[in-house]
Each structure stands twice: as C-alpha cells, then as structure tokens.
Amino acid sequence: MRATSVLILFLLSGCDPSPTLERFGGPTMGSSYSIQYVRKPDGPAPAQVQAEVEAILQAIDAHYSTYRGDSTVSRFNQLPAHQCLAIDDDMLELVTFGQYLAQQSQGAFDLTVEPLLDVWGFGPQAREMHVPDPQALARARQRVGYAHLRIEGHNLCKDAAIELDFNSIAAGHAVDLIAARLAAMGIDSFLAEATGELKAVGRKPDGSAWRVALELPREDRQVARQVIAVQGLSVSTSGDYRHYFEDNGRRYSHTFDARLGRPVEHDLAAVTVLEGSALLADGYSTLLLILGPQRGWDYAIAHGIAAVLVTRAEGGFVSRSTPAFERAVKGE
Numbered sequence: 001m002r003a004t005s006v007l008i009l010f011l012l013s014g015c016d017p018s019p020t021l022e023r024f025g026g027p028t029m030g031s032s033y034s035i036q037y038v039r040k041p042d043g044p045a046p047a048q049v050q051a052e053v054e055a056i057l058q059a060i061d062a063h064y065s066t067y068r069g070d071s072t073v074s075r076f077n078q079l080p081a082h083q084c085l086a087i088d089d090d091m092l093e094l095v096t097f098g099q100y101l102a103q104q105s106q107g108a109f110d111l112t113v114e115p116l117l118d119v120w121g122f123g124p125q126a127r128e129m130h131v132p133d134p135q136a137l138a139r140a141r142q143r144v145g146y147a148h149l150r151i152e153g154h155n156l157c158k159d160a161a162i163e164l165d166f167n168s169i170a171a172g173h174a175v176d177l178i179a180a181r182l183a184a185m186g187i188d189s190f191l192a193e194a195t196g197e198l199k200a201v202g203r204k205p206d207g208s209a210w211r212v213a214l215e216l217p218r219e220d221r222q223v224a225r226q227v228i229a230v231q232g233l234s235v236s237t238s239g240d241y242r243h244y245f246e247d248n249g250r251r252y253s254h255t256f257d258a259r260l261g262r263p264v265e266h267d268l269a270a271v272t273v274l275e276g277s278a279l280l281a282d283g284y285s286t287l288l289l290i291l292g293p294q295r296g297w298d299y300a301i302a303h304g305i306a307a308v309l310v311t312r313a314e315g316g317f318v319s320r321s322t323p324a325f326e327r328a329v330k331g332e
Contacts, residue, residue, distance in 0.1 A: 020205045024050045028057045029065070029171060029195050037182060037190035038205050044185050052181050057194065060174045063091055064166040066114065066124045076156060077114065077163035084157035094169055095149070095156060097279065101287050102146035102258075104299075108290045109283075110258035112149055114163035115140040120263070122254040123165070131252065141261040171195040172236055172282025179278070191230075196237065199278050200230040214272055214308075226308075226319075228329050230274075236281035238289040239270035255289055266292040267312040274306040274328045297322075 024046065025034035035053055039046065065071045076085045087095070098111040117123030119132045119140040132140070148160040171194050178192045179199045189202025191210045200210035209229035214237065228235075240253035240263075252263045271288040275281035284305055288296035293311045297320065300307040306324040310317050321329075 022046045022049070024053075026054070029061060029174075030067070031195040033057060033192075033194040035178070035182075035190065035192050036210075037187050037192075038202065040186065043187060049182070049185065049187070052185065053178050053192075056177045056181060057174060060170055060177075064094075064170040066163075066165055066167075073164050073166060076158075079158065081158055081161045084152065084155040086154055087156045088154070090173075091156070092151065092154065094166055094173055094279075095151060095164075097283060098166070098169060099146055099149065099151075101283050105287055105291060107146055107259045108257045109168070109287050110144060110146045111164045111166065111168075112144050112146055112162040113256050113258045114165040115143040116256055116258065116261055117165060117254070120252070120254075120256075129252070137261055144258055144261070146258075168238075168286040169279055169283045171197045172234070172278040172280070175199050175234065175278035197234070197278050197282050198230075198236075199234040201232055203231065229331075231331070233274045233276060233328065234278035234281040235272065235274055236278065236285040237270055237272040238282075238285040240264070240268075240289065255286075257290055264290055264292065268293040268296060268309060269312050269317065270310040271296065272308045272310075272325075274325060300324075 020039050021036060022039045023034070023036050025032060033053070035049070037049070061068065061071070063072045066073060066077070068074055072087065072091060079085060095111065101109040102111065114123055118125040119136050121127070121129030143161050143163065145160070145162065148158055148162045150157050150159070174194045175192055175197045176199070178194070179190070179201065182190050182192065183201070189204070191198060191200045198212070200212070203209055209231050211227055212230050212235055213227045238255070240255045246252070255264050256262065257264050268289060271285045273281045273285040273288070275284065284307070288300055288305070288307055288309065291299055293309060297309055299305070300309070300322050304324050306322060306328040308319055308321040308325050310319045
C-alpha cells in the first residue's frame with residue numbers, strides 16, 4: 001500500500017551560507033533526516049537542538065519500526081487474534097488518522113497491510129521481491145483489513161491476526177513533533193525534514209523563503225520539475241518509482257491497494273501534497289497515490305487538498321495541480 005514517503009525533492013537553501021544558519025542531520029527510519037534553522041544569539045546551542053530532535057526520532061523508531069522486535073507496533077503485531085495492547089496518545093492519534101483514511105478509501109489505504117508487504121517481498125520479513133503464489137497471497141489477505149482493528153479507550157485490539165505498518169504516516173508525524181519542539185525552543189525559522197517529509201516555517205537569514213525543488217518521478221536521475229517557495233507548510237510526495245520490481249514485463253511497486261491484495265496498477269507515478277500538518281500531507285499523498293489518477297484527483301478536488309498529480313504518459317509525464325495547490329504556491 002505504502003508509497004513510502006520518498007518525498008521526491010531536494011532542498012535548495014541558497015549558495016551564500018550565513019553563520020546564523022545552522023544545519024545538522026543523520027540517519028533515521030532507514031533513511032535520513034536534516035534540519036536547517038536560523039539561530040538567534042540567545043538561542044539554544046546547536047548540540048542541544050540536535051539532541052532534542054534525535055530524541056524525538058528515537059521515540060518514533062521505538063514506537064513504529066517494524067524492523068525492531070521490541071517496538072510498540074511489533075509487540076502489537078506479535079499478539080494473536082482477539083488480544084489488545086495498551087497504547088499512548090501518540091499512537092492513538094496515528095491509528096485514528098489511519099482508520100479515517102481507510103474509511104475514506106473503502107479500505108484501499110490500510111494500516112494492516114503488513115502481511116501483504118511481506119508476501120510480496122517489500123516488508124521486514126521478506127527476503128526478495130517477487131509475485132507470490134496464489135495460496136500464499138490468499139493466506140496473507142485473510143490477515144488484512146482495517147475492520148479487524150478497533151480502539152477501546154487506550155487499548156488497541158485486533159479481531160484477526162493482523163499486523164500494522166505505519167510507514168505511510170510515521171515520518172510526517174515525526175516532522176510535526178520536531179516542528180513543535182523547535183518552536184517551543186524559541187526557533188521560529190526552520191526547515192525540518194525526515195525521510196523526505198518536511199515542514200518549512202519562517203524565512204532564511206537573508207529574508208527569502210525556503211525553497212523546495214520537486215522532482216520528476218524518474219528512476220535514473222534527479223530532475224526538478226518545479227521549484228516552490230514554502231512558508232508555514234508541510235510538503236509530502238509519495239511515488240512508486242524508487243521501490244519496485246519487474247516480473248515478466250510487468251512492474252510492481254510498493255504502493256498497495258489493500259482491498260485487492262496487490263500493488264496498484266495505474267499510471268499515477270507521484271503525488272505531492274501541501275498541508276499545514278506534515279502528518280496530513282504524508283497521509284493524503286499516499287491516499288491519493290493509491291486511488292490513482294482519476295479517483296485521486298476527484299478526491300483531492302472534493303476535499304480541497306493542495307496536490308499535484310504526476311501521471312506517466314507516452315514519452316514522459318503529465319502534471320495536474322489542484323486549485324488549492326496553485327493558491328498555496330502563490331501564498332494565498
């Protein structure tokens with residue numbers, strides 16, 4: 001299901017470095033993170049800022065990593081059917097949002113997609129990407145379905161042996177938490193990015209806006225299709241072109257339609273969403289990518305989502321931007 005938040009972007013921070021612009025980054029969630037912020041004379045030391053950011057990322061990993069046997073999500077996944085696990089407000093927020101997206105898509109988006117990811121070779125239990133045999137796929141599909149997941153107070157319960165995967169929204173949530181922590185530390189101009197999800201607040205030291213280049217969804221190299229100024233918004237791009245395999249001339253990406261039990265089969269290659277919340281941007285970009293070029297477009301228009309959809313066409317790509325996206329880019 002998940003088009004892992006491969007935000008197909010690279011950051012344009014200007015070519016004239018300022019001593020007041022601090023930068024740091026490192027590995028996280030199987031990818032990387034980067035922070036740029038304007039340091040005030042009386043602001044916290046960079047080492048303190050980095051420690052706070054990395055504490056948030058470590059907490060996200062401890063909660064949502066399916067590659068850690070001791071994470072909260074792994075402990076839930078290991079439970080048999082008809083069992084519950086106590087969860088905190090953080091995970092409750094993500095499960096609630098994930099269930100909302102599942103309902104909105106009639107189950108195409110689904111947090112319980114983990115067994116499908118494994119059987120197709122995209123998950124933590126997989127050894128290689130491949131088309132599963134029909135029997136293995138049928139068994140995996142019996143363990144998928146958001147209706148089997150329910151919330152009882154602060155307990156997360158399962159009616160079947162389902163397994164959760166938060167990769168479609170966890171990185172965006174991490175960026176929101178980082179942004180809130182930076183603001184609480186008195187930092188009011190920054191660009192925070194984790195695994196490609198980002199949020200830009202304030203301006204660079206020279207007074208100009210943070211600028212982000214959105215790529216064409218190409219496997220071979222990075223090519224910018226649009227550069228946008230971002231202020232007070234989060235940016236998320238989901239795409240199907242970084243993590244895929246081919247078999248007998250057919251292409252299978254890690255973007256899954258959980259209802260069908262297989263990767264999506266349409267020409268929508270990438271979706272970029274602008275939102276105030278990185279969590280919402282992350283989730284909506286994945287949702288629209290799963291829905292496809294027409295259903296995704298219709299959903300974005302109906303819900304006023306600022307999105308640009310990039311579709312494969314003969315000889316290249318075709319981009320369509322919603323009115324909300326055009327307004328957001330203009331700062332309206």
